[in-house]
Amino acid sequence: xxKKPKLSYLFPAIPVIVSSLVIFSPFLFFGKVFFWxxxxxxxxxxxxxxxxxxxxxxxxxxxxxxxxxxxxxxxYQSALFYPPNWLSGLLYALGGTPLLVRGISFLVVFHxxxxxMGVVFVTRALRFNQFSQAVCGVSFALSxxxxxxxxxxxxNAAIAWFPWILYAAMKLSERRNYxxxxxxxxxxxxxxxxxxxxxxxxxxxxxxxxxxxxxxxxNDFDYLNNSLSSNIIERVRNLLGFxxxxxxxxxxxxxxxxxxxSIQLFPTAEYLLQSQRSAAVGYEYAxxxxxxxxRFLGFIAPDLFGNPATGDYWGYANYWEDAIYFGLIPFIFxxxxxxxxxxxxGNYLNSQNVGIKPIKDRKxxxxxxxxxxxxxxxxxxxxNTPIFPWLYRHxxxxxxxxxxxxxxxxxxxxxxxxxxxxIEKWRRPINRALYWTRLGTMxxxxxxxxxxxxxxxxxxxxxxxxxxxGLAGIWALxxxxxxxxxxxxxxxVSFGKWTPWHIAVIFVISxxxxxxxxxxxxGVDIDFYKGVPGTALQVKKMLNGGRLYFPPKEENTIKYxxxxxxxxxxxxxxxxxxxxxxxxNQNMFYEIPEVNNYDPIVQARYDFWMTHMIQMPQYxxxxxxxxxxxxxxxxxxxxxxxxxxxxxxxxxxxxxTWVPCGIYVNKPxxxxxxxxxxxxxxxxxxxxxxxxxxxxxxxxFSGEEPKLETIIDSPNHIEVIIDAKHNGWLxxxxxxxxxxxxxxxxxxxxxxxxxxxxxxxxxxxxxxxLKMVYRPLSFYIGATISGVMWLILLYYGLTVWMSRRKxxxxx
Numbered sequence: 039x040x041k042k043p044k045l046s047y048l049f050p051a052i053p054v055i056v057s058s059l060v061i062f063s064p065f066l067f068f069g070k071v072f073f074w075x076x077x078x079x080x081x082x083x084x085x086x087x088x089x090x091x092x093x094x095x096x097x098x099x100x101x102x103x104x105x106x107x108x109x110x111x112x113x114y115q116s117a118l119f120y121p122p123n124w125l126s127g128l129l130y131a132l133g134g135t136p137l138l139v140r141g142i143s144f145l146v147v148f149h150x151x152x153x154x155m156g157v158v159f160v161t162r163a164l165r166f167n168q169f170s171q172a173v174c175g176v177s178f179a180l181s182x183x184x185x186x187x188x189x190x191x192x193x194n195a196a197i198a199w200f201p202w203i204l205y206a207a208m209k210l211s212e213r214r215n216y217x218x219x220x221x222x223x224x225x226x227x228x229x230x231x232x233x234x235x236x237x238x239x240x241x242x243x244x245x246x247x248x249x250x251x252x253x254x255x256x257n258d259f260d261y262l263n264n265s266l267s268s269n270i271i272e273r274v275r276n277l278l279g280f281x282x283x284x285x286x287x288x289x290x291x292x293x294x295x296x297x298x299x300s301i302q303l304f305p306t307a308e309y310l311l312q313s314q315r316s317a318a319v320g321y322e323y324a325x326x327x328x329x330x331x332x333r334f335l336g337f338i339a340p341d342l343f344g345n346p347a348t349g350d351y352w353g354y355a356n357y358w359e360d361a362i363y364f365g366l367i368p369f370i371f372x373x374x375x376x377x378x379x380x381x382x383x384g385n386y387l388n389s390q391n392v393g394i395k396p397i398k399d400r401k402x403x404x405x406x407x408x409x410x411x412x413x414x415x416x417x418x419x420x421x422n423t424p425i426f427p428w429l430y431r432h433x434x435x436x437x438x439x440x441x442x443x444x445x446x447x448x449x450x451x452x453x454x455x456x457x458x459x460x461i462e463k464w465r466r467p468i469n470r471a472l473y474w475t476r477l478g479t480m481x482x483x484x485x486x487x488x489x490x491x492x493x494x495x496x497x498x499x500x501x502x503x504x505x506x507x508g509l510a511g512i513w514a515l516x517x518x519x520x521x522x523x524x525x526x527x528x529x530x531v532s533f534g535k536w537t538p539w540h541i542a543v544i545f546v547i548s549x550x551x552x553x554x555x556x557x558x559x560x561g562v563d564i565d566f567y568k569g570v571p572g573t574a575l576q577v578k579k580m581l582n583g584g585r586l587y588f589p590p591k592e593e594n595t596i597k598y599x600x601x602x603x604x605x606x607x608x609x610x611x612x613x614x615x616x617x618x619x620x621x622x623n624q625n626m627f628y629e630i631p632e633v634n635n636y637d638p639i640v641q642a643r644y645d646f647w648m649t650h651m652i653q654m655p656q657y658x659x660x661x662x663x664x665x666x667x668x669x670x671x672x673x674x675x676x677x678x679x680x681x682x683x684x685x686x687x688x689x690x691x692x693x694x695t696w697v698p699c700g701i702y703v704n705k706p707x708x709x710x711x712x713x714x715x716x717x718x719x720x721x722x723x724x725x726x727x728x729x730x731x732x733x734x735x736x737x738x739f740s741g742e743e744p745k746l747e748t749i750i751d752s753p754n755h756i757e758v759i760i761d762a763k764h765n766g767w768l769x770x771x772x773x774x775x776x777x778x779x780x781x782x783x784x785x786x787x788x789x790x791x792x793x794x795x796x797x798x799x800x801x802x803x804x805x806x807x808l809k810m811v812y813r814p815l816s817f818y819i820g821a822t823i824s825g826v827m828w829l830i831l832l833y834y835g836l837t838v839w840m841s842r843r844k845x846x847x848x849x
Contacts, residue, residue, distance in 0.1 A: 049536075050171035051151075053172045057548040059147065061180060062559070073562045074559070078624070080622075080637075084113070087626045097754065099817060106633055106644070106773045108635055108641070109305065112817075113637050114235055120231040123145070126141050146194055153184060154180075163205060177457070180552065181364040182364065183362060183364075185551075186357065196241075199225050203226055223291040224295070229295075235306075236438075236444055242292065253284045253285075301823075302820070308816040312775065314641070321427075324440055328418070329443040338366065339509065340506070346605060346606050346607045350605070351604060352500075356604040360443055361558075367546065372453040375404060379405065407453075418442050478518055479515060482514030482517070483511070483515050485510065523539060525539060560607040566613060577670055584668060585668050586670045590634065600616075619680060647662070651663075664690050665771060666690075668687060697720075699723050700726045704729070709791070744766070746760055755812070756809070758807075761804075762803055762805075769793065774789070780810050787800070
């Protein structure tokens, strides 16, 4: 008898790994690197500068190069504490930014494979056969949702842990012990550290429902349900008593995950409270990227409205937000299972086992998945139905995020499980089913042939329709042929029982998904990240201690109309010109301070300042630019070779400026009103948000200004020697933020909010040493909690390992 290998259950993962390596082969084997969109405009600049700082012995708590200073570690999507991202730090230490971006390719593929493997383990726990496990794993890993978003590194990392969290929750529902509690806590913690709050939020909500469903469908509950009395009150009491322990363990696991990730969550929570999203995101922003109903056709033909990889996308918004394709064959089976579940009777989808049915064979499970698909897509449609807008206005948490369509990964997962249930029962059709299969196969052939005829004959049909339907016809024809030659019985399809037919099915599905996802992640040569562009050197010379400013509307025009257009990944211009424009966050590569901030979350006051400044008269705009220390302005100029021009401006304040007198106000709106009044003179007065002193302060408007000498200037630590001839104020053109502390002659002093957005320090006559340090309490508390939790986890893991080793030894 053939011995079954110990790791035979991993065989379904082989197609996941191979297909993932193929679709990302340009990045793994042919020298391309990620750059389009968020890699070059967010993640690579953040990580490069962060790892450079760490190499210099500086914890990258504060980013001095964006938005008059802003937190970096508190920026949730930076995900610097996510363990897999530490690979980028190692590679940066070995080879700088070029090697770091090479490593990003491996991180992306690693997470794609992890996601597919997670689905394999979920379906294995659901007792799907190995054939069905492989199909579900490949379809999820190479689905449009994952592949099209692969370059959005925080989503790529967070979505990878979604199936593993569901798997761990299933295991906890079956065996309610502390080992499974810690396992669930670890995978929750990893997803929380991965850096995409929206994905984590949807995952935790769905996992809660998933867990309760599985608890209510265990053998224990079936036994309890059969033994309950007919008294409703007693049944409810017993039910709550039954649920108390598993739900308590589940909540404990979530808290463990939060504890493990506190080093990231605590600073982020503080930043969120200070941000423009502290209450809610605006309605229009929240509804951006609502699922476009016509993209439901993307389940059959993903490129019906074109594809930016081929330069012909013309649908709503962008392609990747509504990418839902997971293969035509899996989709067909998911629809068949839905139809049979709702409209058909009989045991085609039911197990023949006696006693308790496996959960996958219960109609309640299929209905649970169908309900998931329905609810998720109702929410994903966003503004296209009245439901989500009502929820946005009346139900907390629905006003937290942008892009309702991003919840659609839950529906794709549920559809995949439905398809797995059907594919597991796939056998050669007979009788009436044979008739319809032959008819459908011929119909698919007709669609394929008709598409190519239409391409040649009918000019008025949009080319993307013809091409997309032609491809759909090819895959539908392949499905029909595979159905007609399928095995006559479903079999178990475990180790040793794979046939060429099973391999052919997985091959067809893989090729279908690879062709659909090919090119959705454009790459460039590694030289894109090498060297310093001439404009960066030019601007650094021009700054003279000041900052760069790029009017937001013009920056958006350059970004979305010239380079990162949604219709094509290949603009007419060379990508080197994009580097020369120092577009969004590119300034961080070259340590050029800029007042613009392109982070997903910014301080609420900063957002208010930047939004209102561009609406003001020119003289007030100039005043605010002076206060922001802007010495260079970048503007669109079509006469320039690169389409923009960098110009010096006069009047910018120094980074630290002496101001003779303070004006005290109690409220932010009073500060803003005073600052923007026509008669206000910022050279004479500093607006301070504090209670006025009991004694009136004397202001000396003339006389010698103090001498300032900067002796330490690093992101988290600034030290200045001041020789003041009279009392006054120092205005620091950095944004005020909790965690910054000021010491004068080593004594703690008050750091005031000044001029609405900035910092101010009161200085008395004499020579002083002023020290400003950034020590956010949120970071240190979070780091302590995370450290303790990881130590507890390590201790528990070692204890369990030693205990099991001892038992094996005794046996």
